[in-house]
Amino acid sequence: MDFEEKLFGKDEVIFREGEAGEAAYVVVQGHVELTKRGSQGPLLVALLGPMDIFGETALFDETPYDVSARAAEKSRIRVMRRDLLVEWLNSDPTAARRIGSQLVERLRGAHRQVLAQHEGRLAGSAAPAGDRTWSLLRGWLKTRLGGRRPADGDGLQLFQIGIATVNNDVDGAWTRALASLLDGQTDLSVKILPVSLMIEPGADQTQAAAAALRARQMLARHQELDLLIWGDVHADGYSLWFSPQRRDNDERPGSFNLFTSLELPGDQLPPAGEVLTIQLLAALEPTEPRKAAHARLLRAAELPLHDLLTIMPPSWNLEQQRTALAGFGLALASLSVIDPTGPWGQQAIDAYRAALLRLPPDQQGIDAAELHKHLGVLRMAQGDRHPEWLEQAILDFKRAANCLPKTRYPLEWGTVQNRLGLALYRLDLVSGRPELLKEAMVAFQLALQAFPRQDAPDRWAEVTHNLAQVLQVYGDQMKNAEVLARAVETARAAIELRPRARVPLDWAASQNTLGTALFMLAKLSRGAVELAEATAAIKGALEVYRQFGATRLAEVTEKNLVHLQKLSQQRRAGPTKPAHWSEVDTDQ
Helix, strand or coil: CCCEEEEECCCCEEECCCCCCCEEEEEEECCEEEEECCCCCCEEEEEECCCCEECCHHHHHCCCCCCEEEECCCEEEEEEEHHHHHHHHHHCCCHHHHHHHHHHHHHHHHHHHHHHHCCCCCCCCCCCHHHHHHHHHHHHHHHHHCCCCCCCCCCCCCEEEEEECCECCCCCHHHHHHHHCCCCCCCEEEEEECCCCCCCCCCCHHHHHHHHHHHHHHHHHCCCCCEEEEEEEECCEEEEEEEECCCCCCCCCCCCCCCCEEEEECCCCCCHHHHHHHHHHHHCCCCHHHHHHHHHHHHHHHHHHCCCCCCCCCCCCHHHHHHHHHHHHHHHHHHHHHCCCCCHHHHHHHHHHHHHHCCCCCCCCHHHHHHHHHHHHHHHHCCCCCCHHHHHHHHHHHHHHHHCCCCCCHHHHHHHHHHHHHHHHHHHHHHCCHHHHHHHHHHHHHHHHHCCCCCCHHHHHHHHHHHHHHHHHHHHHCCCHHHHHHHHHHHHHHHHCCCCCCCHHHHHHHHHHHHHHHHHHHHHHCCHHHHHHHHHHHHHHHHHHHHCCCHHHHHHHHHHHHHHHHHHHHHHHCCCCCCCHHHCCCCC
16 A cells, blocks of 8 residues: 655644544654643644654544644654545455554543543543444444454453563554554554663674573563463664464474564555564464464465465565564474465475575575474475475575584574585485485584583483494495494483483383494394493383374384394294394384
C-alpha cells in the first residue's frame, strides 16, 4: 500500500477539532498529542507514539475531527486518505482488529486522563473518540473475522507469547506496535514484559550465549510463556530474536539458534505481520499434545506468504529481505519434518538460496555460515528420499565452515564440522567409498577441538560416538584390526560420559556401536573375549530401546544380536566362514 508520508515540526498542528475529516494518520516516528476543547482549556486525550493511528473517526462516520492533533516533537506521519484506508481494511484481515485494539486502549487512556485532570470527575457526557469508532469497527471485525471474538490476552489461547520491551523504546510505543502485529492471531496470547534484553550487533559466540542465557532466565520467571521475543528498535525498524521455553531438538531442520534473528521494518505494512507470525511459529517447540495444532498453524501461516520468494516489498532493505526469507525457509523446513513427502523441503531450499542472494559478496561471515548450515541440515535429513542431496549437503557444510572464524565462533564451527563428518559417513553407507570415511574422521577430530571433554562433555561424547561409528566401518572395510581396536576404545570413551541413568538412549546408541565394533574385531582376531563383551553390549542396548519404545532401533539391534549369536554358534561348532561385515547394521 503506497501511503504518503509528511514531516511535522515540534508543536506543528496536524488538524484542528471541528475541521472536515479528510484523512486518517499513523505516527511513523515521533509523538503526537490529541486534545479536546474544555471549559478550562484543552484537555489531553492521548499521547500517541509509533504505529498509533488517529483521525480515523471522521472517515468512518463522515463527521468533522472531534479532537485536535499536534506534533509533540519532530514527527514523521503517514497520511491515509479515505479510499486507501478502506482498501487497507479490505485487503488486510488484521487491519480492523489492530485499529480496534488501539482505539480500546486509547479509550482507557482517555478515561484515565480525564479522571486525573478533574480529580475523579468525568468531564461531560460525550464519550471519547474511541467509543463511537469502536462500535462502527465491530461491523468490520464481524465481517472480516467470521464473528470470532477478538483475543484479549486474558483467555486460554493455544500458545502464550511474551514480548520483552524492545531497547530504545522510551515510552513502550514501539513494543505495543510490535504486539499489535499479532492481534489477528486468535490462537496466540501476547503479553508485553516491562523488561528488556540486549545483544550487541555482530555478537560473537560468547556474547550471543550470554544474551541467550538472560532470555532463558526470563523464561524461567515466566513459565506460562511458550516463546519470548526480544530485541531492539532503531532507525530502520526492529532487530528481533526468538527464544522458546523448551528445546526439543536443536539439530532438526528448521531449528532456531543463537544467531537466528529477524530484521523487521518499523512501518508495520504487510507482509510485516505475516513474516513475524510465521517466524515465531517456526521458533516454537510445542509439547507432544500440541504438535498437531502447531502444524496446522504453520501451514495456515505459510499460505499468505506463498509468493514471498518472488515478491519482496521493494521498500525493505536487503537485511530485512534476507532475514525474512531465512525465517520463511526455517518454517518450511519445519514443515518438511512434519510432512517429508510434501513440497516443503525444496521450497525451503529455494528460500535459503534467495536469502543468500541478499548477502553482499564481501559479507560471508556468520550469516552466510548459518544459511549454508541450514541448507546442509535439510538436505542431509532428506538424504534417504534424495540420495543425491547428500553430496550437496557436504558442500554446504564445507562452505559454512569456510565462512566461520574458528576463534570467534568455536561452537558453531565445531557443530558444522560434526555435521560434515555425519554427511560424509552417510554418503559412504550409500556409495561405499572409503575415502569419504577418512575425510569424516578428520572432520570429527576437528570438531573435538571445539568441544573439550571437560568444558563440553555432552558434545564431546556425541562427536566421539560419531567417530567410533566411522572407525568401525572403515576398520572392517580395510580389514584392519588396529583401526577396529581404536573404534572399540573410542566407543568406550563415549560411554563414560553417557551414563544410562541420565541419557539412556544415547548410552544405548554407544553400546550398540561398541558391540558391533567388538563383533568385527572378534571376526578378525577370533577372540572369545571380544565376542562375549559384544553380546553383553548389544543386549544392553536392546533392553533400553525396548523400554523406551524405540521400535526401529530395537529392530536393528535385534538383527545385530542374531549375527552375534550365529557367530558364537559357529565358533562352538568349529572353523567355518564368518558372517560378512555388511550383514551388521551400524546405522544407529
